[in-house]
Amino acid sequence: MAPRIKDGDAVISINGKWISWAHTGAAYAAFFSALIVGVALHFHKIVQNEHYGYPDEWFPSVSATIGDRYPERSFFQVFIAITSGPRFLLVFLWYVLTARPNSSLPKIVAGVGIFRTLTCGGWTYVTSTDDHDWHDIFMISYLVATLPWTLGCLALSPNNRQAVKYRKVMASLFFGTLVPLIYYFIQHKVHKVPGAYTRYAFFEWSLVLFDVGFDAITVLDFEGLELVVRDVKGISRGQLKTTADSVLEKEKGKSVGNTFGEGFFWTEIVDAAADVYNGFVFWTIVTGLPVLVWYFPLWHMGISGYEVAIATCVSPLLFAIPSIRYVATQNLRLLHLVSLVALVAYRFQDPANRLFITGFALSTTCAAWVAGFFAERGNTPRLEARIMAWGIGLIMSVVAKFACSTNNPLWPIMHSDNGGWNKIGLALALFSVLRSQRGSSTSGSDYLPTSGKKGSPILAAFGFGGLFFAIVSLLTDSSTMISWVWDGYPVRGPIAVPHGAVTIFFMGAGLVYGIFNPGVAGSWTAYGIGSVGAALLTCFHHWTGYYGALAFAFYIMAVSPVLITSCVRHSPAITFGTGFLIYVFLLLFHVWVVAYAFVPGGPLVREHTDWLMTVTMLFIGAGVFSAATSNSGRSSRNKPISPNSKRTRSYYIYVLAALQLLSVSIAYLRFPTNDYKPHHPEEKVVTAGIWTVHFGLDNNMWAAERRMRNVLGELELDVIGFLESDNQRIIMGNKDITQYIAGDLGYYVDFGPGPNKHTWGSALLSKFPIVNSTHHLLPSPVGELAPAIHATLDMYGEMVDVVVFHSGQEEDPEDRRLQTEYLSKLMGSSPRPLILLSYLVTKPLEGNYNTYVSDLSGMKDIDPTDWDRWCEYVLFKKIHRTGYARISRDSITDTEIQVGKFIVGEPEPEEEMRIPEEMVPEGRRFPALFRGEGVRGHRYHVFDEPRYWQ
Incomplete structure (x- = not known):
């Protein structure tokens, strides 16, 4: 007979806590049954990884345990299938428990819970062997969804102190475990430390315990629910206060406490996303124009005249005329629409036309954003929203570049064949402008409360100019500051992937902090911390320098709302117009420190990045001084935040959170595998080449990474040296051309002396592990600095040195003589086999050659009979040379590729003789693809065929 429960009859009743117990038991059984069976049957196999096995590694990871081996995989899958039923019920009961009138958050959390459950099934039943990509997609989606699930559950927790306490503990343990987990994974994957994967495995299993344990706490909440389903305490009817309700009551009137918990409207979050996308387009234009400008001095080898296009950003100076300012503030939508011509510039083949169109778009978008800031000067919530859109748009552009290996897919140097998303980007931009831009609330007149105070507009202009330069020079790509602190192998600091996601996180955190705590962000204490961060970034390498970079990024983003709010209280022509002029000055200073040999007055600032950083921070300090006065008398400073303003803030933060999660996913997907293999290991062949890549911008002003990737892959290069490869400056787009090529073809990368070393750059890409590398700046008393990388590679178990070197220019013979002596001594001091991949600026058999x-260097020329060289040379010692070829570059650069083949482990013959190709083993030959007319303009030239030696 069915039991009677209070008001009526029931067939059966199950207390909700048993759902939690069932979920917890089945989930733990899935993992630990697989662990027990795996250890019992396949212990040595599941502790083996790509580098080490037992006894170095003695505990299996989760993925190795539940992966592809039978029968442990079956145990895991069966119990996970059993877990799914209680899991769906758990999500349902949590929604019933937390649903409240006029609140969408419980629905969102429930949706995330269902999504996590489905993706768990995805990575469980689609193993990496079945489909590696889909397995990773499901796994990443599950992990990414864990953050909103955890935070949502914490926000909605019923007012049960014990349950809330345990949830906070479990959440803290879960997210805290991610730090050592990532650390030991990098130790294993990058540094190949014995035993690191075992330590990683312990933290990975801890994540399982904490993840399931977090959901197990619902036992304490579900005691008041019964399945028939009857709510015996009335807690599912929104009558009891939740923890969030209690906190909101206590925090009433405080900005952070009032941000969340209001109604959720999809139309408003679409508006916020559209606003952010408009900000993304702004930063796309700002960063895209200098790349176009760079093309012209690059090919003119000096000032071309096109550099004046950089000054198009000073268009807000026109706002000194009241009528122009009025028209701009009343036609913001039109201005934004007109600025979108930058996104169709890629349709023009002529480089000059693309430059002119993008320059016009930059002047328009700068005017549009400044007019937008100024129009909302009397409406604090709307001004704040525009600043957030501007800042989060910057972060969106950084995430886009992070996803596309440092190229912005909407730049005018991109198109569909080289990775551009131009058409999609334009369509979204049109929608965003039409959706988000509204008529301004003022005419742009000089509105100011009578009680308000004004600081100095000139100091505010200096602050904005310094701020804008700091952002564009260092924060428009997640790898720029990492390249500043990189100093060769072994890895002793951050790497572009995955640590670019960390940079992005600190940028976002800084922006949110500046919005919620402008008083602190605009204080002299914060300025001091930011200045210390700038000093550490400038003066130190490795982790110390990177910690400074993170402090700098956090501060610059945090102080942005403060300085912009200060600027709008003055004439926009003075603050923003003059500020952009100051930015142009700093940009030229920024180029002059490295281009000193090609520009007027260059020697005055030669190699003085430290001066530049000091000036930048002093300018920002001037802005902070002005803001301290301008913002001190704001009448709205202590006013409670309105519900509409709270809700608007929350939408922008949702968009920012989505971008942060996306950056973490990108970091996971792009994490280097570090398991690269040479092309012909059976022959112990090393194919090494040198290429002066001219910064990865081809002769027609298109990004050339994909074309470079194609030819390098077809040449089967195991080691390649790049020269003129450092693009981590504003004028070059703050990008790294090695990332896409290395990620796609599978190379270890050393990108040579960083941008703060003032060279045009060198890089080494190797299929072989880079055991050690040292960066050198060779003597250059007059001309441009000569960079060199001296690396030791593990080639088939033998240590072989490779040197990548770029000599000084032809006009400075004394520099080149000193550099020749330095490098020759360096090569002569190496007891190991050595290959030089170089740009020497000398004729064969003459002078410095x-x-x-x-005898000083001990080096030999790969082919002394090649009379047609001037710049590129391949030299070697103590290694068996077997082949040499020259390959034309088509329109990618102005310099060919020179390639040599070497054999490791064979003694160098006393007398080498030229032999015909048919006598060369197949694995030692150059690809036949480049014979005759070749492919896509690449062919063997000068000799029209490779040369071989016995």
């Missing part, structure tokens, strides 16, 4: 190829 006879010092490079000499």
